[in-house]
Amino acid sequence: KNExxxxxxxxxxxxxxxxxxxxxxxxxxxxxxxxQQHPGGGIVSLFMLSSGKxxxxxxxxxxxxxxxxxxxxxxxxxxxxxxxxxxAVRSQSGGGADGLTFGKGTHLIIQP
Amino acid sequence: EPEVTQTPSHQVxxxxxxxxLRCVPISNHLYFYWYRQILGxxxxxxxxxxNNEISEKSEIFDDQFSVERPDGSNFxxxxxxxxxxxxxxxxxxxxGQFNSPLHFGNGTxxxxx
Numbered sequence: 001k002n003e004x005x006x007x008x009x010x011x012x013x014x015x016x017x018x019x020x021x022x023x024x025x026x027x028x029x030x031x032x033x034x035x036q037q038h039p040g041g042g043i044v045s046l047f048m049l050s051s052g053k054x055x056x057x058x059x060x061x062x063x064x065x066x067x068x069x070x071x072x073x074x075x076x077x078x079x080x081x082x083x084x085x086x087x088a089v090r091s092q093s094g095g096g097a098d099g100l101t102f103g104k105g106t107h108l109i110i111q112p
Numbered sequence: 113e114p115e116v117t118q119t120p121s122h123q124v125x126x127x128x129x130x131x132x133l134r135c136v137p138i139s140n141h142l143y144f145y146w147y148r149q150i151l152g153x154x155x156x157x158x159x160x161x162x163n164n165e166i167s168e169k170s171e172i173f174d175d176q177f178s179v180e181r182p183d184g185s186n187f188x189x190x191x192x193x194x195x196x197x198x199x200x201x202x203x204x205x206x207x208g209q210f211n212s213p214l215h216f217g218n219g220t221x222x223x224x225x
Contacts, residue, residue, distance in 0.1 A: 030211055033213070041218065042217075042219065045215065086155065088155070098168035099157025099168060100155075100214070
């Protein structure tokens with residue numbers, strides 16, 4: 001069973017700061033997802049990646065398959081980026097690979 | 113942009129009652145999922161559904177739970193006899209292909225009293 005660990009659990013930063021959230025997992029995966037959950041509870045998919053790096057606006061996600069580690073970066077952070085950021089993985093096929101295994105999330109607060 | 117819709121947004125029920133949570137996935141998607149999140153805890157996988165049958169279920173998804181896609185658009189989660197510990201936010205998700213991004217609904221908050 002895959003274990004997904006995120007750090008930090010909580011992060012408070014000032015507007016404009018560069019933010020990094022880390023995710024590590026224990027077993028080989030076919031894909032890793034970064035998700036954003038707002039206070040109302042809704043979940044939005046930010047990235048899905050299996051190698052390398054992806055960028056969307058001010059968000060960048062990287063993954064190192066060998067080290068079983070991914071990072072989510074936010075450049076020029078803004079108060080509207082305040083949310084819980086969740087890492088979730090899909091284990092490699094071979095039984096138990098349909099559903100995602102989630103981390104506990106990183107609660108990010110960006111202060112103006 | 114098409115989205116996954118869930119109804120109701122909040123359901124309150126008494127212990128032992130049956131509840132049906134409803135989801136309308138994105139119309140051309142083929143893979144459907146239910147997840148739950150107990151307050152303050154991480155999101156957990158319940159079940160995946162493809163080609164009109166369950167493809168995988170977690171240990172949480174016991175005989176009290178069932179899923180159905182009755183009419184080609186709705187995707188429902190039924191809990192036969194609710195328990196207090198079933199209180200959680202239930203999320204439906206869908207994707208067009210097996211390993212493509214998931215689209216989540218806004219969730220149904222189930223409160224069992």
